[in-house]
Amino acid sequence: MKKVLELKNISKKYQAKNGEIEALKDINFCVNEGEFVSIIGPSGCGKSTLLSIISGLEPKTEGEIKVEGRIGYMLQRDSLLEWKNIYDNVMFGLEISRKKTKESQTYVEELLKKYGLYDFKDKYPNQLSGGMRQRAALIRTLAINPKILLLDEAFSALDYQTRIMVTNDIFKILKNEGITALIVTHDISEAISMSNRVIVLSKRPATVKNVHTIDFEMENRTPINCRESPKFSKYFDTIWKELDVHA
Amino acid sequence: MHEKNISEDRKKYLRKIRANKILVILTQLSILILFIVLWEVLANKKIIDSFITSQPSKIIDTFLNLSSNGLLKHLGVTLTETLIGFISGVILGVFIAILLWWSKFLAKVSEPFLVILNSLPKVALGPVIIVWVGAGMGAIITMGLAISLIVTILEILNGFLNTDKELIKMAQTFNATKFQILTKIVIPANISTFFNSLKVNIGLSLVGVITGEFLVSKAGLRIFNSIWRPSF
Ligand SMILES: Nc1ncnc2c1ncn2[C@@H]1O[C@H](COP(=O)(O)OP(=O)(O)OP(=O)(O)O)[C@@H](O)[C@H]1O
Ligand SMILES: [Mg+2]
Numbered sequence: 001m002k003k004v005l006e007l008k009n010i011s012k013k014y015q016a017k018n019g020e021i022e023a024l025k026d027i028n029f030c031v032n033e034g035e036f037v038s039i040i041g042p043s044g045c046g047k048s049t050l051l052s053i054i055s056g057l058e059p060k061t062e063g064e065i066k067v068e069g070r071i072g073y074m075l076q077r078d079s080l081l082e083w084k085n086i087y088d089n090v091m092f093g094l095e096i097s098r099k100k101t102k103e104s105q106t107y108v109e110e111l112l113k114k115y116g117l118y119d120f121k122d123k124y125p126n127q128l129s130g131g132m133r134q135r136a137a138l139i140r141t142l143a144i145n146p147k148i149l150l151l152d153e154a155f156s157a158l159d160y161q162t163r164i165m166v167t168n169d170i171f172k173i174l175k176n177e178g179i180t181a182l183i184v185t186h187d188i189s190e191a192i193s194m195s196n197r198v199i200v201l202s203k204r205p206a207t208v209k210n211v212h213t214i215d216f217e218m219e220n221r222t223p224i225n226c227r228e229s230p231k232f233s234k235y236f237d238t239i240w241k242e243l244d245v246h247a
Numbered sequence: 248m249h250e251k252n253i254s255e256d257r258k259k260y261l262r263k264i265r266a267n268k269i270l271v272i273l274t275q276l277s278i279l280i281l282f283i284v285l286w287e288v289l290a291n292k293k294i295i296d297s298f299i300t301s302q303p304s305k306i307i308d309t310f311l312n313l314s315s316n317g318l319l320k321h322l323g324v325t326l327t328e329t330l331i332g333f334i335s336g337v338i339l340g341v342f343i344a345i346l347l348w349w350s351k352f353l354a355k356v357s358e359p360f361l362v363i364l365n366s367l368p369k370v371a372l373g374p375v376i377i378v379w380v381g382a383g384m385g386a387i388i389t390m391g392l393a394i395s396l397i398v399t400i401l402e403i404l405n406g407f408l409n410t411d412k413e414l415i416k417m418a419q420t421f422n423a424t425k426f427q428i429l430t431k432i433v434i435p436a437n438i439s440t441f442f443n444s445l446k447v448n449i450g451l452s453l454v455g456v457i458t459g460e461f462l463v464s465k466a467g468l469r470i471f472n473s474i475w476r477p478s479f
Contacts, residue, residue, distance in 0.1 A: 057420065075420070083435050
């Protein structure tokens, strides 16, 4: 399988007035094309730092990153611009990167239609539900045609029910568009339900503690239907124990 | 939305909003009228000295004789001075605020100076300004500028620096340049700050100009003041 992302010996130290903070230490892993990989780890261990480094927003201290194709990055909050309507919001990434062409416009309109936001394109963000806002933010990211999508707790602002539905939605959309995903989450169930592999990080400075391959041996697996598999709770228990900070 | 499609509830809601708006305006008008009536009555009863505070009927009288007493001309002068002071204050203020937002270094360096300038009684600068700019309209406009400029800079810079960091990070995920972050995120996110500072500033500019006129006054409302009450 083709590797689209490869991290070699990534380390990160933040410099602050009151000293040095070592956030990441010697991180190694790779992500294959079409794969969904989750990253899970204790609060403050350096998960967001890792994504910021991969996206290039934050410089790394050591190591090497190889990326195939464009990276899209979805943050925890949808960060829709309240002064722009939904259409202008989803066009924002293209506007910034000056790629607003006829083709890209048609593509965005297709995405809006496909994912049920077309009728809302003239509405403003505060007129949409949380789930719809998140979908709009996703379309804004998809518009720039990313090969890999980084999601940093992209669903944590949603209530439980919406969250399950939106995860399911977004999973399908990403599979549909053939996008590789690297997902940071606090939620073990979410990590298991969405991914092919779960990377467990240690406390800060984060190192890769373990990598779990998740396989439900199901056709048409979705984040909702895989929860019914007997293997689900097995995976859950293993990862739960591993995250247990006493270890 | 078509008129026909409006539901009863929506109509009720719209009616309520309109009624509320009317109520606010009516109350404001009543307060204004009450104030003027009280002023007139108290002046007539000699409870307040109309020599110092004037009196609505006299003001109306003066306004009715606009052309003969030259109020119009003076009003025009003051208005022009205020507008020039105000507009240049806003443009310069926003420009400097952008500069300071752009360069953290400049912002750090200028911070104590801005704070001191802001706390300075600008009226005290009056004589200095007259010496520098000359006793004319220029000095008056400079006065208006001096009073409003620093406040504008501080207020707008503060708004800029408090722009939602997540929005900026979002723009950065699309590789936005600093200039794009400024024009597409920081400025639009601060439109309300901008209008608030306009509101405060038009008042401040007027204060500045009137102060300037007190010091220089060849023309304008202030000189009119002295013609009107020559003994004062
Ligand atoms: N810009 C920064 N400067 C200095 N230290 C930072 C900076 N950003 C993060 N850190 C520190 O690095 C560590 C890792 O932060 P990070 O946000 O990556 O953790 P996280 O795993 O995403 O946490 P959470 O689960 O709460 O989202 C934390 O101790 C944090 O205080
Ligand atoms: Mg985080």
